Amino acid sequence: MKLQITKSNIIQTVVVLNILLFTYAAVSKALDFHNFQIQLGQSPLLSAFADWVAVAVPLIEFIIVLLLLTNKYRLLGLYGSFALMTMFTAYIVIILNFSSFTPCSCGGILEEMTWTQHLIFNIVFVVLSGLAILSNAFNRFVIGYLSILATSAIGLVVALFLTSEDIIQHRNNFVRRLPAQFSKQHEIDLGYNSYYFAGIAKGKIYLGNTTAPLLLTEIDTSLKNKKELVVKLNNLNLPFRSLQLQVYAKNFYASDGTVPAVFRGKTGQWYATQMPQVKSKFSNPVFTDSTSFAFRTHKANAENVLARFDEKQSKTTTNPSLLQKQVDGIFDTDGILNYDPNTNLLVYLYYYRNQYIVCDAKLNLIHRGNTIDTTSKAQVKVAFNKNRNEKKLAAPPLTVNKNAYLHRGLLFVNAALMGKFEDEKMWQQASLIDVYDVKIRSYIVSFYVYNIDGKRLSRFAVDGHTFYGIIGNHLVSYKMSYLIHKRLSL
Structure with missing residues (x-):
């Protein structure tokens, strides 16, 4: 009789504890559903x-509570709590040992626990549920059921983890990975907002200035020391309209595609x-070596095309198949061209659709x-002006990608669209950068770059880690995370 009372007390105690746990957990998730969904969206497993x-x-937590409250289905509820807590435990083990980063915990009082405390807490409830089931009937069949249930629960979590990783990296459904924010290293006030990155070479950052086209500002990577450099050209008798400077390790270039001149x-x-051989008008030039550069120009019908000038052969060649027309071939193919000297790759990123093109030099x-x-087709409306025989935008297009920078095979994209499970307030306070490995066509991670004095990120560059x-008048540097470090070293 004493033995029966002890078993009954064990079962009743475990049932009450599980009812309290799952009621609290389910209610807290339901009351703050949007935040719970955002947290799951940032999970490296789910x-x-x-x-x-x-x-x-x-929903499962509510169902388990209902089962536990009913005498007829109480045992089934205990099996359910055992399986669910086993899944939660497997989830934490993977988070701590196999995931690319550790997200925040999910809600309520439990959010105050560390992941290790969470793990211990979950293991305790797995053991309690198992003891209650075994107290009801201790035999080899019950032990077999528990073993199968635990194995299946762990297997399901592992399968979700592996499948989710593949989907996020290669078949992403607009869910970003946003781990802890990168730490800011240095900051300097430039005084003006007209600067752009001309290049990074030999441990120096070079900034051009749109209001002083022949002035370079050289800054060390600690952002402490800077000096002004004046660029001299052998021919200033040209109608320059948009002279731009680019600095590489050995050579620098000044170009204006409206003249055209390099x-x-x-x-x-x-x-x-x-x-002297440059004759075609161009935009967005990138110099692949000392005697050739790639750029965007126009066909006879005004549609965009990517081209390459080779000084040694004194000719320009085009590849009309690279840019794919969707609407008009002009606005719908607008984008930015980047060159990576480390991999000898060219990448053209469209502004108004979710695609980039990778090609050799x-x-x-x-x-x-x-x-x-998910914007696979450029959302641009084009009108034709008969009097001037030209096409123009009839409405502002939907911008997908604002800007990009290519470094060691990684493409850093200043994204313009908010993804799933993201906080709208963050988009008002910061700019968002997505990182891709263009060699294997995979998404890696995203991170925020916070506004300064209400100004957003306008231009950026990457060097090493x-x-x-450039944010308003400020130049800032951030140390990037291990997720990016390990890709850069491959």
């Missing part, structure tokens, strides 16, 4: 399934002579990749 997991978990000089000497297509948003951004 990002791809956050939509239905956010609904399924509190000047080349030695880095450190700051005197450049004109390359001679404009041979390697492959096409996609950014994680450091991200540099």
Whole structure:
């Protein structure tokens, strides 16, 4: 009789504890559902399934509570609590040992626990549920049921983890990975907001200035020391309209595609002579070596096309198949061209659709990749002005990608669209950067760059493990996370 009372007390105590736990957990998730969904969206295990997991978990918890409250189905409720807590325990083990980063915990009093405390807490409830089930009937069949249930629960979590990783990296459904914010290293007030990155070479950052086209500002990577450099050209008798400077390790260039003109000089000497063979008008030039550069120009029908100039052969070649027309071939193919000297890759990123093009320095297509948003067709409306025989935008287009920078095979994209499970307030306070590995067409991670004095990130560059951004009048540097470090070292 004493033995029966002890077993009954064990079962009743465990049932009450589980009812309290799951009632509290389910209610807290339901009352703050949006935040719970956002937290799941940032989970390295469940990002791809956050939509239905956010609904399924509190629903299952409510069902378990109902089962535990009913004498007829109480044992089934204990099996359910055992399985669910085993899944939660497996989830934490993977988070702590196998995930790419550790997210925040999910809600209520439990949010104050560390992940290790969470793990211990969950294990205790797994053991309690198991003891209650075994107290009801201790035999080899029950032990077998518990073993199968635990194995299945762990297997399901592992399968979700592996599947979610593959989806997030290669078939992303617009769910971003946003781990802890990068730490700001240095900051300097430039005094003006007209600066742009001309290049980073030999441990120096070079900034051009749109209001002083032939002035370079050289700053060390600690952002403490700067000096002004005056660039000299051998021909100033040209109708310059948008002269831009680009600095590389050995050479620097001054170019204006509206003239058209390209000047080349030695880095450190700051005197450049004109390359006389350049005849075609161009935009967005990137210099792949000392005698050739890639750029965007126009076909006879005014549609955009990517081209390459080779000084040695004194000719310009185009690859009309690279840019793919969707609406008009002009606005819908607008974008930005980047070159990475470390991998010898060119990447063209569209502004108004979720696609980038990867090719070699001679404009041979390697492959096409996609950014994680879902805008596959450019949303642009074009009107034709008969009097001036020209096309113009009839309405502001939907911008998908604002800007980009290519470094060691990683494409850093200033995204313009908010993804799933993201906080709208954060988008008002910061700019968002998505990072892709263009060599294998995979998404890696995202991070915020916070506004300064109400101003947003306007331009940025990457060198080594450091991200540099121009925000209003300020130049700032951030140390990037291990997620990016390990990709850069591959």
